[in-house]
Amino acid sequence: xxxxxxxxxxxxxxxxxxxxxxxxxxxxxxxxxxxxxxLIDEGEYAKVExxxxxxxxxxxxxxxWDKIKAIFTFVFFAIFFFAFFEQAGxxxxxxxxxxxLKASYFQAVNPIFVLLFAxxxxxxxxxxxxxxxxxxxxFGWGLFLQGVGFLAVxxxxxxxxxxxxxxxxxxxxxxxxxxxxxxxxxxxxxxMVSKLAPVKFMSLFMGVWLTASF
Numbered sequence: 001x002x003x004x005x006x007x008x009x010x011x012x013x014x015x016x017x018x019x020x021x022x023x024x025x026x027x028x029x030x031x032x033x034x035x036x037x038x039l040i041d042e043g044e045y046a047k048v049e050x051x052x053x054x055x056x057x058x059x060x061x062x063x064x065w066d067k068i069k070a071i072f073t074f075v076f077f078a079i080f081f082f083a084f085f086e087q088a089g090x091x092x093x094x095x096x097x098x099x100x101l102k103a104s105y106f107q108a109v110n111p112i113f114v115l116l117f118a119x120x121x122x123x124x125x126x127x128x129x130x131x132x133x134x135x136x137x138x139f140g141w142g143l144f145l146q147g148v149g150f151l152a153v154x155x156x157x158x159x160x161x162x163x164x165x166x167x168x169x170x171x172x173x174x175x176x177x178x179x180x181x182x183x184x185x186x187x188x189x190x191x192m193v194s195k196l197a198p199v200k201f202m203s204l205f206m207g208v209w210l211t212a213s214f
Contacts, residue, residue: 060198067196071205074139074192075212081185082213084146085178095153095171109172113179121183135192142185149177189213 060068088110125132133141156170189209197205 064198068198068201068205071193071196071208074135074189075208077139077143078185078189078209078212081143081146081181084150085182088175088178092153092171092174095157106168106171106175109175110179113176114183117180117183121180135188135195138184138188142181142183145177145181145184149174149181152177186213 089107092106152170152173156166156174159166159170190206193205193209194202
């Protein structure tokens with residue numbers, strides 16, 4: 001049977017959009033009233049806007065261009081990381097079918113490992129203190145751990161080819177190492193953008209990173 005989503009979900013989305021639009025209109029109206037009643041210093045407001053416009057039109061320095069290049073380098077590798085990571089809900093299901101278990105069982109493995117490992121990784125980074133790995137090092141570890149994870153499924157597939165059905169532990173190991181890689185790479189993405197992106201392009205590069213992670 002075709003799954004039908006509840007109409008209340010659509011109604012909720014519509015009401016939320018209407019609320020956001022209403023709040024935006026009210027905010028602009030309040031700002032206009034404050035300016036008309038002298039509650040906002042027009043001189044100071046003009047100075048702030050003039051300074052903001054000058055910063056926006058200021059050309060990027062060589063250092064800022066180098067940081068932008070670094071962002072795109074990280075984004076390039078992140079695209080491949082998340083492309084492989086999302087195989088958990090697609091191509092890896094083929095291997096799950098070969099070990100005669102329901103694919104839905106394994107969709108809970110990643111969240112369980114996140115709950116188990118996230119506190120450990122957070123404690124590890126804090127304990128390392130000044131020896132905390134750099135952003136490139138964490139990206140490298142994330143990619144390496146994901147590679148180890150897919151090596152596990154390759155071994156499992158080879159055993160299946162030679163001797164028939166294999167244990168589900170091979171797939172669990174794949175999810176475990178991929179989750180560990182995700183905990184190394186994913187949390188530092190937005191931090192990396194906030195440190196490297198020029199202020200006037202901050203929101204743009206935040207969007208670039210989030211696009212890469214999808």
